[in-house]
Amino acid sequence: MPKVLISDKMSPKAAEIFRARGIEVVEKPGLTKEELAAIIGDYDGLAIRSSTKATAQLLEHATKLKVIGRAGIGVDNVDVPAATARGIVVMNTPFGNSITTAEHAIALMFALARQLPEADASTQAGKWEKNRFMGVEVTSKTLGLIGCGNIGSIVAERGLGLKMKVVAFDPFLTPERAQDIGVEKVTLEELLAKADFITLHTPLTDSTRNILSAENLAKTKKGVRIINCARGGLIDEAALKAGLDSGHIAGAALDVFVEEPATQSPLFGTPNFISTPHLGASTDEAQVNVAIQVAEQMSDFLLTGGVSNALNMPSLSAEDAPKLKPYMALAEYLGHLIGQLTGDEIRAVTVEVEGAAAQLNIKPITGAVLAGLMRTFSDTVNMVNAPTMARDRNIEVAEVRHERDTDYQTLVRVKVKSASGERSVAGTLFGAAQPRLVEIFGIKVEADFANRMIFIINEDKPGFIGRLGTKLGEVGVNIGTFHLGRRDAGAEAILLLSIDSPVDGGTLKDIATLPGVKTAKALTFG
Incomplete structure (x- = not known):
């Protein structure tokens, strides 16, 4: 019987699911790192939220551990490379708290618009400063979304319901998808100039770090209000304070900070600034949803070998995994390469296989290509949700098998169509295991x-x-x-x-x- 440890406070639903599936489960939230290290070697699975730190040092003691399940999106508290090196699958629940996070962003927008925290503090202090707190309506204002993926599109839907005009900057948002959800796709510069409210819904990557820099904050409309419930580091916090102090920025609300826990910040105490302690996913419903999902995913893996929402392993059956694993690595490299080289709106992806690759199940290979491609734009993508993300963005995905002879014993080619035209990259396996690039844009390169x-x-x-x-x-x-x-x-x-x-x-x-x-x-x- 597999044995799972739940080391963080989690909905009781998780333990109920494990037991119902015939898995022994022990709930011990609040352990010190020393206490956890002393017992982790007894368990096949570890179910966590954000408190437990699954470090490389801890994993050295996890001699039996097969899977770590994170009830939530972020895995900053898991050393994924260390887990991968030890053969431990790391899973998350990428969509369990999307609505909750989107609603928190909307709540902060209202709080900024009507100065609710300051008005509450003033009134409870025995003052009646009715004329001091003059808010603004959100109706007819322009809501600017930086990032319009899963959470951003939910915020867009809520904003439209409030009779706001919604504009979105997202390099991966197609015109068709924008039309479907009722938003106007714009450049970042256009968004900064138009938006009365700006809310961020993008991962923290090299291209999005400080996307609201001092330079970009200076380009915003005077009187803008800014909300971030996504990732700390998307906004230059010093520049944000300067904008608040000068009055150019009318208000800002942050649920996330560059350094967390944010027990001190130069923004604290700044007028018209609201902060919450990373509460985006903190609702009863979200906690139940992610607990149920992580328990079901971990149970499937421990009992049948099924893999869902894994960050370091494709969704594969136990029989296909040994044959497909090196192809998956090659496909993900090729997808990530062409995603970085293309960089603009991708309209179609074609995955072609030749030689030995043409005899395999192409679906996992395509999934790996899409995971690599989407990794340029998202830090929560995996083999399971990458195809969904592609569909949401109206990206056409095609698969082609070639029975023709090839210069290589096996070959995988990835073609994309974008605003820049059509491009392709191709790769093979050296020694049947080592991914190797052999062609870029029609030019042979080993x-x-x-x-x-x-x-x-x-x-x-x-x-x-x-x-x-x-x-x-x-x-x-x-x-x-x-x-x-x-x-x-x-x-x-x-x-x-x-x-x-x-x-x-x-x-x-x-x-x-x-x-x-x-x-x-x-x-x-x-």
């Missing part, structure tokens, strides 16, 4: 994937490699591997190089200005 890489399109002319090496040497960036490909002598060429340390935006701009360079972009994998 390259292994690395954690940090630079992609360059340039004119094939003498002296370029020397100039590039000199530039990277000047900033102390060491080159690991160097891979070249070209269409014809003197024509367009592609360069992929792995690097040992990240390059900053300034260095990339300098590379882009080197003679002959058409494109220079940093890539990350892993």
Whole structure:
């Protein structure tokens, strides 16, 4: 009989489901890290919320552990790479608290519009400052959504119900999807200029970090009110305070902070600022939903090997997993690569398989491509929810098997159609296990994937490699591997190089200005 430990406070429904499925369950919330380390070796599954820290040190003691189930979206408290290295599946429940988080954003919008916390404090202090608290209506105002995925679209629906005009900035939102949900798709600059209220619903990635920077906050409409229930780090908190102090920003409400727990912040005490302690998912209904989901997912895995909403393992049957696992890794790399290289609105994805790959179940391979592709835009994507995200954005997904002969024993090709046209990348397996890139945009390039890489399109002319090496040497960036490909002598060429340390935006701009360079972009994998 599998044995599961629930180490955080969780709805009793979770334990009921485990027991009903024939799994032994022990509930011990509030353990110290030492106490947890002393007993974790007895369990096959660990069900947690946000308090338990599943660190690499803890997992060293988890000799029997097969699965960690996070009742919620974020897995910041789980060392996923360490769990993966130990063969432990990490699951979350990405959609269990979407409505709750969306409603919290709407609640904070109303609180800002009518200065409810300040009015409450004043009234309970025995004052009657009716003329001090002059609010604004939300009706007919423009609500700007930065991010219009699952939660953002729910906020959009609520905003439209309040008779607001809703505009959205989301590079992955198609015009068709925008029309379906009743929002106007705009650029970030247009949103900043138009919106009376701005609410954020995007993951924290390299491209979204400080998306509301000092520069962008200065572009907002005077009197704007800003709400963030998504991730700390999306807003420059110092710049936000400056905007509040100057009066350019009429109000701000944060449920999330760069550092949490946020026991102190320069924003605390600032007039027209509201803060809550990461309450986006804190409703009775959401807690029950995520508890039920995590218990069902973990039970399926422990009893039948079924995998749902795993962050570090595709949804596979136990029989297919050994054959498909290396193909999944290759497919995810290819999807993430073309997602980073395309960067704009993707309308269609085609996954083609040739050789040995054509004899396999293509569905998990396609799922892995989509997971890699969506990872450019979302930090909660996995093999299960990636196809749903693609459908929500009206991305056409096609699968093609080729029985034709190929130059490689096995080949996976990913094509995308976007506003920029059609592009493709292709890869194979070296030694039947190691993913290897063999083609980018129709140009042959043999390259292994690395954690940090630079992609360059340039004119094939003498002296370029020397100039590039000199530039990277000047900033102390060491080159690991160097891979070249070209269409014809003197024509367009592609360069992929792995690097040992990240390059900053300034260095990339300098590379882009080197003679002959058409494109220079940093890539990350892993």
